[in-house]
Amino acid sequence: xxxxxxxxxxxxxxxxxxxxxxxxxxxxxxxxxxxxxxxxxxxxxxxxxxxxxxxxxxxxxxxxxxxxxxxxxxxxxxxxxxxxxxxxxxxxxxxxxxxxxxxxxxxxxxxxxxxxxxxxxxxxxxxxxxxxxxxxxxxxxxxxxxxxxxxxxxxxxxxxxxxxxxxxxxxxxxxxxxxxxxxxxxxxxxxxxxxxxxxxxxxxx
Amino acid sequence: xxxxxxxxxxxxxxxxxxxxxxxxxxxxxxxxxxxxxxxxxxxxxxxxxxxxxxxxxxxxxxxxxxxxxxxxxxxxxxxxxxxxxxxxxxxxxxxxxxxxxxxxxxxxxxxxxxxxxxxxxxxxxxxxxxxxxxxxxxxxxxxxxxxxxxxxxxxxxxxxxxxxxxxxxxxxxxxxxxxxxxxxxxxxxxxxxxxxx
Numbered sequence: 001x002x003x004x005x006x007x008x009x010x011x012x013x014x015x016x017x018x019x020x021x022x023x024x025x026x027x028x029x030x031x032x033x034x035x036x037x038x039x040x041x042x043x044x045x046x047x048x049x050x051x052x053x054x055x056x057x058x059x060x061x062x063x064x065x066x067x068x069x070x071x072x073x074x075x076x077x078x079x080x081x082x083x084x085x086x087x088x089x090x091x092x093x094x095x096x097x098x099x100x101x102x103x104x105x106x107x108x109x110x111x112x113x114x115x116x117x118x119x120x121x122x123x124x125x126x127x128x129x130x131x132x133x134x135x136x137x138x139x140x141x142x143x144x145x146x147x148x149x150x151x152x153x154x155x156x157x158x159x160x161x162x163x164x165x166x167x168x169x170x171x172x173x174x175x176x177x178x179x180x181x182x183x184x185x186x187x188x189x190x191x192x193x194x195x196x197x198x199x200x201x202x203x204x205x
Numbered sequence: 206x207x208x209x210x211x212x213x214x215x216x217x218x219x220x221x222x223x224x225x226x227x228x229x230x231x232x233x234x235x236x237x238x239x240x241x242x243x244x245x246x247x248x249x250x251x252x253x254x255x256x257x258x259x260x261x262x263x264x265x266x267x268x269x270x271x272x273x274x275x276x277x278x279x280x281x282x283x284x285x286x287x288x289x290x291x292x293x294x295x296x297x298x299x300x301x302x303x304x305x306x307x308x309x310x311x312x313x314x315x316x317x318x319x320x321x322x323x324x325x326x327x328x329x330x331x332x333x334x335x336x337x338x339x340x341x342x343x344x345x346x347x348x349x350x351x352x353x354x355x356x357x358x359x360x361x362x363x364x365x366x367x368x369x370x371x372x373x374x375x376x377x378x379x380x381x382x383x384x385x386x387x388x389x390x391x392x393x394x395x396x397x398x399x400x401x402x
Protein backbone atom coordinates (compact mmCIF):
# COMPACT_ATOMS: atom_id res chain seq x y z
CA UNK A 1 0.00 0.00 0.00
CA UNK A 2 2.85 2.38 0.87
CA UNK A 3 4.56 1.37 -2.39
CA UNK A 4 1.39 2.23 -4.33
CA UNK A 5 0.95 5.63 -2.64
CA UNK A 6 4.63 6.43 -3.17
CA UNK A 7 4.29 5.49 -6.83
CA UNK A 8 1.36 7.93 -7.24
CA UNK A 9 3.34 10.75 -5.68
CA UNK A 10 6.29 9.95 -7.96
CA UNK A 11 4.01 9.92 -11.01
CA UNK A 12 2.66 13.35 -10.06
CA UNK A 13 6.15 14.68 -9.44
CA UNK A 14 7.14 13.53 -12.94
CA UNK A 15 3.95 14.41 -14.81
CA UNK A 16 2.89 17.54 -12.85
CA UNK A 17 -0.59 17.22 -14.29
CA UNK A 18 -2.99 17.07 -11.35
CA UNK A 19 -1.65 19.25 -8.57
CA UNK A 20 -1.00 22.46 -10.58
CA UNK A 21 -4.45 22.15 -12.18
CA UNK A 22 -6.10 21.73 -8.76
CA UNK A 23 -4.19 24.71 -7.35
CA UNK A 24 -5.08 27.01 -10.23
CA UNK A 25 -8.68 25.87 -10.14
CA UNK A 26 -9.23 26.49 -6.43
CA UNK A 27 -7.54 29.89 -6.49
CA UNK A 28 -9.56 30.90 -9.57
CA UNK A 29 -12.75 29.76 -7.87
CA UNK A 30 -12.03 31.72 -4.71
CA UNK A 31 -11.23 34.85 -6.75
CA UNK A 32 -14.48 34.43 -8.69
CA UNK A 33 -16.42 34.01 -5.44
CA UNK A 34 -14.73 37.10 -4.03
CA UNK A 35 -16.18 39.18 -6.85
CA UNK A 36 -19.51 37.37 -6.80
CA UNK A 37 -20.19 38.07 -3.13
CA UNK A 38 -20.98 41.59 -2.05
CA UNK A 39 -21.17 43.10 1.42
CA UNK A 40 -21.43 41.10 4.64
CA UNK A 41 -22.25 37.58 3.52
CA UNK A 42 -19.99 35.53 5.75
CA UNK A 43 -22.37 32.57 5.95
CA UNK A 44 -22.49 32.40 2.17
CA UNK A 45 -18.71 32.64 2.06
CA UNK A 46 -18.46 29.61 4.36
CA UNK A 47 -20.67 27.66 1.98
CA UNK A 48 -18.56 28.68 -0.99
CA UNK A 49 -15.41 27.43 0.71
CA UNK A 50 -16.96 23.96 0.84
CA UNK A 51 -18.11 24.13 -2.75
CA UNK A 52 -14.58 25.12 -3.78
CA UNK A 53 -13.04 22.22 -1.84
CA UNK A 54 -15.51 19.71 -3.27
CA UNK A 55 -15.08 20.74 -6.90
CA UNK A 56 -11.30 20.94 -6.58
CA UNK A 57 -11.25 17.44 -5.13
CA UNK A 58 -13.44 16.30 -8.01
CA UNK A 59 -10.86 17.64 -10.45
CA UNK A 60 -8.15 15.56 -8.78
CA UNK A 61 -10.33 12.48 -8.49
CA UNK A 62 -11.07 12.63 -12.20
CA UNK A 63 -7.34 12.13 -12.83
CA UNK A 64 -6.80 9.57 -10.07
CA UNK A 65 -6.93 6.41 -12.18
CA UNK A 66 -5.74 7.88 -15.49
CA UNK A 67 -2.21 6.39 -15.16
CA UNK A 68 -3.76 2.98 -14.48
CA UNK A 69 -6.05 3.26 -17.50
CA UNK A 70 -3.06 3.81 -19.79
CA UNK A 71 -1.29 0.55 -20.59
CA UNK A 72 -3.93 -1.39 -18.62
CA UNK A 73 -1.94 -1.17 -15.39
CA UNK A 74 -5.02 -1.75 -13.25
CA UNK A 75 -5.04 -5.37 -14.49
CA UNK A 76 -1.46 -5.74 -13.32
CA UNK A 77 -2.31 -4.39 -9.86
CA UNK A 78 -5.43 -6.55 -9.58
CA UNK A 79 -3.38 -9.67 -10.35
CA UNK A 80 -0.88 -8.97 -7.55
CA UNK A 81 -1.29 -11.19 -4.49
CA UNK A 82 -1.94 -8.29 -2.12
CA UNK A 83 -5.38 -7.33 -0.81
CA UNK A 84 -7.07 -5.51 -3.70
CA UNK A 85 -8.41 -2.90 -1.32
CA UNK A 86 -4.78 -1.85 -0.78
CA UNK A 87 -4.99 -0.33 -4.29
CA UNK A 88 -7.87 1.82 -3.04
CA UNK A 89 -6.02 2.77 0.14
CA UNK A 90 -2.83 3.64 -1.72
CA UNK A 91 -4.76 5.81 -4.16
CA UNK A 92 -6.73 7.40 -1.30
CA UNK A 93 -3.51 8.38 0.49
CA UNK A 94 -2.04 9.93 -2.66
CA UNK A 95 -5.27 11.84 -3.44
CA UNK A 96 -5.46 12.97 0.17
CA UNK A 97 -1.88 14.26 -0.03
CA UNK A 98 -2.74 16.28 -3.17
CA UNK A 99 -5.88 17.70 -1.55
CA UNK A 100 -4.05 18.70 1.64
CA UNK A 101 -1.32 20.41 -0.41
CA UNK A 102 -3.97 22.34 -2.35
CA UNK A 103 -5.70 23.36 0.88
CA UNK A 104 -2.41 24.69 2.26
CA UNK A 105 -2.82 27.39 -0.39
CA UNK A 106 -6.63 27.53 -0.58
CA UNK A 107 -7.36 28.04 3.11
CA UNK A 108 -5.01 31.03 3.59
CA UNK A 109 -6.37 32.44 0.31
CA UNK A 110 -9.91 32.09 1.66
CA UNK A 111 -8.88 33.80 4.89
CA UNK A 112 -7.35 36.62 2.86
CA UNK A 113 -10.35 37.13 0.57
CA UNK A 114 -13.17 36.55 3.08
CA UNK A 115 -12.62 35.98 6.79
CA UNK A 116 -10.23 34.26 9.18
CA UNK A 117 -10.74 30.54 9.59
CA UNK A 118 -11.63 29.09 12.97
CA UNK A 119 -10.09 25.94 14.44
CA UNK A 120 -13.40 24.14 14.02
CA UNK A 121 -13.44 24.90 10.29
CA UNK A 122 -9.93 23.50 9.89
CA UNK A 123 -10.92 20.39 11.87
CA UNK A 124 -13.98 20.00 9.63
CA UNK A 125 -11.86 20.34 6.49
CA UNK A 126 -9.46 17.68 7.80
CA UNK A 127 -12.33 15.27 8.49
CA UNK A 128 -14.05 16.07 5.20
CA UNK A 129 -10.85 15.36 3.26
CA UNK A 130 -10.89 11.75 4.44
CA UNK A 131 -14.53 11.27 3.42
CA UNK A 132 -14.09 12.99 0.07
CA UNK A 133 -11.07 10.83 -0.80
CA UNK A 134 -12.60 7.58 0.53
CA UNK A 135 -15.79 7.91 -1.50
CA UNK A 136 -14.19 9.69 -4.45
CA UNK A 137 -11.44 7.10 -4.95
CA UNK A 138 -13.96 4.27 -5.05
CA UNK A 139 -16.16 6.14 -7.52
CA UNK A 140 -13.18 7.18 -9.64
CA UNK A 141 -12.24 3.50 -9.99
CA UNK A 142 -15.82 2.75 -11.05
CA UNK A 143 -15.94 5.61 -13.53
CA UNK A 144 -12.57 4.88 -15.14
CA UNK A 145 -13.93 1.68 -16.68
CA UNK A 146 -16.90 3.50 -18.22
CA UNK A 147 -17.02 5.13 -21.62
CA UNK A 148 -18.53 8.38 -20.31
CA UNK A 149 -16.16 8.55 -17.35
CA UNK A 150 -15.92 12.37 -17.29
CA UNK A 151 -19.69 12.57 -16.87
CA UNK A 152 -20.12 9.60 -14.60
CA UNK A 153 -17.78 10.63 -11.79
CA UNK A 154 -19.48 13.96 -10.93
CA UNK A 155 -22.91 12.36 -11.28
CA UNK A 156 -21.99 9.65 -8.78
CA UNK A 157 -19.79 11.72 -6.49
CA UNK A 158 -21.74 14.92 -5.88
CA UNK A 159 -24.90 13.31 -4.42
CA UNK A 160 -22.81 11.15 -2.12
CA UNK A 161 -20.74 14.16 -1.06
CA UNK A 162 -23.78 16.22 -0.01
CA UNK A 163 -23.52 15.08 3.64
CA UNK A 164 -19.95 16.40 3.65
CA UNK A 165 -21.20 19.84 2.59
CA UNK A 166 -23.92 19.72 5.25
CA UNK A 167 -21.46 18.68 7.96
CA UNK A 168 -18.74 21.04 6.78
CA UNK A 169 -20.92 24.15 6.54
CA UNK A 170 -22.57 23.26 9.85
CA UNK A 171 -19.20 22.94 11.59
CA UNK A 172 -18.08 26.25 10.07
CA UNK A 173 -21.06 28.40 11.05
CA UNK A 174 -22.62 26.70 14.10
CA UNK A 175 -21.85 27.77 17.66
CA UNK A 176 -21.62 24.14 18.74
CA UNK A 177 -19.55 22.48 16.00
CA UNK A 178 -19.10 19.24 17.93
CA UNK A 179 -22.07 17.37 16.53
CA UNK A 180 -21.20 18.37 12.96
CA UNK A 181 -17.63 17.20 13.44
CA UNK A 182 -18.99 13.96 14.88
CA UNK A 183 -21.24 13.64 11.84
CA UNK A 184 -18.26 14.07 9.50
CA UNK A 185 -16.23 11.51 11.47
CA UNK A 186 -19.13 9.04 11.26
CA UNK A 187 -19.42 9.66 7.51
CA UNK A 188 -15.69 8.96 7.13
CA UNK A 189 -15.93 5.75 9.10
CA UNK A 190 -19.01 4.37 7.32
CA UNK A 191 -17.84 5.20 3.81
CA UNK A 192 -14.25 4.09 4.42
CA UNK A 193 -15.52 0.68 5.55
CA UNK A 194 -17.94 0.48 2.60
CA UNK A 195 -15.30 1.49 0.08
CA UNK A 196 -12.72 -0.91 1.53
CA UNK A 197 -15.20 -3.78 1.42
CA UNK A 198 -16.51 -3.10 -2.09
CA UNK A 199 -13.40 -2.01 -3.99
CA UNK A 200 -12.52 -5.56 -5.00
CA UNK A 201 -15.86 -5.91 -6.81
CA UNK A 202 -15.34 -2.60 -8.57
CA UNK A 203 -11.98 -3.47 -10.12
CA UNK A 204 -12.79 -7.07 -11.05
CA UNK A 205 -15.54 -7.65 -13.56
CA UNK B 206 -3.79 -26.63 -13.21
CA UNK B 207 -6.58 -25.25 -15.45
CA UNK B 208 -9.80 -27.14 -15.97
CA UNK B 209 -12.64 -25.55 -17.92
CA UNK B 210 -15.95 -27.17 -18.79
CA UNK B 211 -18.67 -25.70 -21.01
CA UNK B 212 -17.16 -22.28 -20.48
CA UNK B 213 -19.17 -19.43 -21.88
CA UNK B 214 -18.66 -15.69 -21.83
CA UNK B 215 -21.05 -13.01 -23.00
CA UNK B 216 -20.66 -9.25 -23.14
CA UNK B 217 -24.26 -8.09 -23.09
CA UNK B 218 -25.99 -9.96 -25.90
CA UNK B 219 -22.72 -10.80 -27.67
CA UNK B 220 -21.43 -14.30 -26.97
CA UNK B 221 -17.64 -14.34 -27.15
CA UNK B 222 -16.89 -17.86 -25.88
CA UNK B 223 -19.10 -20.91 -26.16
CA UNK B 224 -18.66 -24.42 -24.75
CA UNK B 225 -14.92 -24.17 -24.25
CA UNK B 226 -13.32 -27.29 -22.78
CA UNK B 227 -9.77 -26.96 -21.54
CA UNK B 228 -7.31 -28.99 -19.47
CA UNK B 229 -3.80 -27.80 -18.76
CA UNK B 230 -1.80 -29.84 -16.28
CA UNK B 231 1.33 -28.79 -14.40
CA UNK B 232 4.11 -28.93 -16.98
CA UNK B 233 1.54 -28.68 -19.77
CA UNK B 234 1.74 -26.32 -22.71
CA UNK B 235 -1.44 -25.37 -24.53
CA UNK B 236 -1.72 -23.05 -27.49
CA UNK B 237 -4.97 -21.20 -28.16
CA UNK B 238 -5.56 -20.38 -31.80
CA UNK B 239 -8.42 -18.85 -33.70
CA UNK B 240 -9.35 -15.92 -35.91
CA UNK B 241 -9.66 -12.35 -34.67
CA UNK B 242 -12.57 -12.01 -32.29
CA UNK B 243 -12.72 -15.71 -31.51
CA UNK B 244 -12.20 -15.07 -27.79
CA UNK B 245 -8.52 -15.93 -27.26
CA UNK B 246 -7.86 -12.86 -25.12
CA UNK B 247 -11.13 -13.33 -23.26
CA UNK B 248 -10.20 -16.94 -22.43
CA UNK B 249 -6.85 -15.82 -21.02
CA UNK B 250 -8.51 -13.05 -19.00
CA UNK B 251 -10.96 -15.55 -17.56
CA UNK B 252 -8.09 -17.84 -16.57
CA UNK B 253 -6.26 -14.90 -14.97
CA UNK B 254 -9.33 -14.02 -12.91
CA UNK B 255 -9.62 -10.62 -14.61
CA UNK B 256 -13.11 -11.48 -15.84
CA UNK B 257 -15.79 -13.88 -14.69
CA UNK B 258 -17.38 -16.52 -16.94
CA UNK B 259 -21.07 -16.12 -17.74
CA UNK B 260 -21.61 -19.86 -17.31
CA UNK B 261 -19.69 -23.11 -17.14
CA UNK B 262 -16.97 -24.27 -14.79
CA UNK B 263 -13.45 -22.89 -14.48
CA UNK B 264 -11.09 -24.36 -11.89
CA UNK B 265 -7.61 -22.99 -11.33
CA UNK B 266 -5.20 -25.03 -9.27
CA UNK B 267 -2.97 -22.07 -8.58
CA UNK B 268 -3.13 -18.99 -6.36
CA UNK B 269 -3.54 -15.56 -7.93
CA UNK B 270 -0.02 -14.53 -7.02
CA UNK B 271 1.46 -17.51 -8.87
CA UNK B 272 0.02 -16.46 -12.24
CA UNK B 273 2.11 -14.59 -14.79
CA UNK B 274 -0.10 -12.69 -17.24
CA UNK B 275 1.11 -11.07 -20.43
CA UNK B 276 -1.69 -9.11 -22.06
CA UNK B 277 -1.98 -6.92 -25.14
CA UNK B 278 -0.74 -3.99 -23.09
CA UNK B 279 2.46 -3.90 -21.09
CA UNK B 280 0.71 -3.16 -17.74
CA UNK B 281 3.45 -0.71 -16.78
CA UNK B 282 3.39 3.00 -15.89
CA UNK B 283 4.62 5.19 -18.72
CA UNK B 284 6.02 7.83 -16.35
CA UNK B 285 8.12 5.31 -14.40
CA UNK B 286 11.41 3.88 -15.58
CA UNK B 287 11.80 0.21 -16.43
CA UNK B 288 13.58 -0.32 -13.10
CA UNK B 289 10.91 1.53 -11.09
CA UNK B 290 8.11 -0.41 -12.76
CA UNK B 291 9.70 -3.76 -12.01
CA UNK B 292 10.58 -2.65 -8.48
CA UNK B 293 6.91 -1.76 -7.86
CA UNK B 294 5.75 -5.17 -9.09
CA UNK B 295 8.52 -6.84 -7.14
CA UNK B 296 7.24 -5.22 -3.96
CA UNK B 297 3.62 -6.10 -4.71
CA UNK B 298 4.57 -9.74 -5.37
CA UNK B 299 7.05 -9.78 -2.47
CA UNK B 300 9.75 -11.18 -4.71
CA UNK B 301 12.69 -12.44 -2.65
CA UNK B 302 16.06 -10.86 -3.56
CA UNK B 303 14.08 -8.43 -5.70
CA UNK B 304 16.92 -6.26 -6.95
CA UNK B 305 19.02 -9.20 -8.09
CA UNK B 306 16.06 -10.81 -9.86
CA UNK B 307 15.14 -7.54 -11.60
CA UNK B 308 18.74 -6.96 -12.69
CA UNK B 309 18.99 -10.48 -14.05
CA UNK B 310 15.76 -10.16 -16.07
CA UNK B 311 16.66 -6.72 -17.45
CA UNK B 312 20.03 -8.08 -18.51
CA UNK B 313 18.53 -11.19 -20.07
CA UNK B 314 15.92 -9.25 -22.06
CA UNK B 315 18.42 -6.65 -23.24
CA UNK B 316 16.98 -3.73 -21.25
CA UNK B 317 19.75 -3.19 -18.71
CA UNK B 318 21.15 -0.14 -20.52
CA UNK B 319 17.65 1.35 -20.75
CA UNK B 320 16.74 0.61 -17.12
CA UNK B 321 16.64 4.29 -16.14
CA UNK B 322 14.54 5.33 -19.14
CA UNK B 323 10.83 5.92 -18.74
CA UNK B 324 8.60 3.23 -20.19
CA UNK B 325 6.75 5.93 -22.14
CA UNK B 326 9.88 6.50 -24.19
CA UNK B 327 10.24 2.80 -25.08
CA UNK B 328 9.52 1.42 -28.53
CA UNK B 329 6.73 -1.17 -28.84
CA UNK B 330 9.30 -3.96 -28.92
CA UNK B 331 11.08 -2.69 -25.79
CA UNK B 332 7.72 -2.41 -24.02
CA UNK B 333 7.01 -6.03 -24.89
CA UNK B 334 10.39 -7.05 -23.47
CA UNK B 335 9.62 -5.08 -20.30
CA UNK B 336 6.20 -6.74 -20.12
CA UNK B 337 7.91 -10.14 -20.35
CA UNK B 338 10.24 -9.16 -17.49
CA UNK B 339 7.19 -8.16 -15.43
CA UNK B 340 5.42 -11.41 -16.26
CA UNK B 341 8.37 -13.59 -15.24
CA UNK B 342 9.48 -11.49 -12.25
CA UNK B 343 7.81 -13.59 -9.56
CA UNK B 344 8.62 -16.94 -11.21
CA UNK B 345 4.97 -17.85 -11.75
CA UNK B 346 3.66 -21.43 -11.86
CA UNK B 347 1.08 -20.64 -14.54
CA UNK B 348 1.94 -18.44 -17.52
CA UNK B 349 -0.87 -16.89 -19.55
CA UNK B 350 0.68 -15.29 -22.59
CA UNK B 351 -1.37 -13.35 -25.11
CA UNK B 352 0.54 -13.03 -28.41
CA UNK B 353 3.93 -13.01 -26.67
CA UNK B 354 5.88 -12.55 -29.92
CA UNK B 355 4.02 -9.35 -30.79
CA UNK B 356 6.31 -6.43 -31.65
CA UNK B 357 9.48 -8.41 -30.92
CA UNK B 358 12.28 -8.20 -33.47
CA UNK B 359 14.09 -11.35 -34.67
CA UNK B 360 16.53 -11.26 -31.73
CA UNK B 361 13.74 -10.72 -29.23
CA UNK B 362 11.65 -13.53 -30.68
CA UNK B 363 14.63 -15.91 -30.65
CA UNK B 364 15.29 -14.95 -27.04
CA UNK B 365 11.68 -15.67 -26.11
CA UNK B 366 11.90 -19.04 -27.91
CA UNK B 367 14.85 -19.97 -25.70
CA UNK B 368 13.13 -18.65 -22.56
CA UNK B 369 10.02 -20.72 -23.20
CA UNK B 370 12.07 -23.89 -23.66
CA UNK B 371 14.00 -23.11 -20.48
CA UNK B 372 10.90 -22.25 -18.44
CA UNK B 373 8.98 -25.29 -19.45
CA UNK B 374 9.08 -28.00 -16.83
CA UNK B 375 7.00 -27.66 -13.72
CA UNK B 376 5.19 -24.63 -15.07
CA UNK B 377 1.97 -24.65 -17.06
CA UNK B 378 1.49 -22.49 -20.15
CA UNK B 379 -1.55 -21.20 -21.96
CA UNK B 380 -0.47 -19.17 -24.97
CA UNK B 381 -2.73 -17.35 -27.42
CA UNK B 382 -1.09 -16.89 -30.79
CA UNK B 383 -1.69 -16.40 -34.50
CA UNK B 384 1.57 -18.22 -35.20
CA UNK B 385 1.31 -21.70 -33.64
CA UNK B 386 4.08 -23.01 -35.90
CA UNK B 387 6.56 -20.92 -33.91
CA UNK B 388 5.67 -22.90 -30.79
CA UNK B 389 5.70 -26.31 -32.49
CA UNK B 390 9.10 -27.31 -30.99
CA UNK B 391 7.45 -27.14 -27.55
CA UNK B 392 4.98 -29.83 -28.62
CA UNK B 393 1.94 -28.00 -27.38
CA UNK B 394 -1.65 -29.11 -27.19
CA UNK B 395 -3.96 -27.08 -29.40
CA UNK B 396 -7.15 -25.35 -28.35
CA UNK B 397 -8.85 -24.01 -31.45
CA UNK B 398 -11.50 -21.35 -30.93
CA UNK B 399 -13.84 -20.94 -33.85
CA UNK B 400 -15.62 -17.91 -32.45
CA UNK B 401 -19.04 -18.08 -30.81
CA UNK B 402 -22.17 -17.19 -32.73
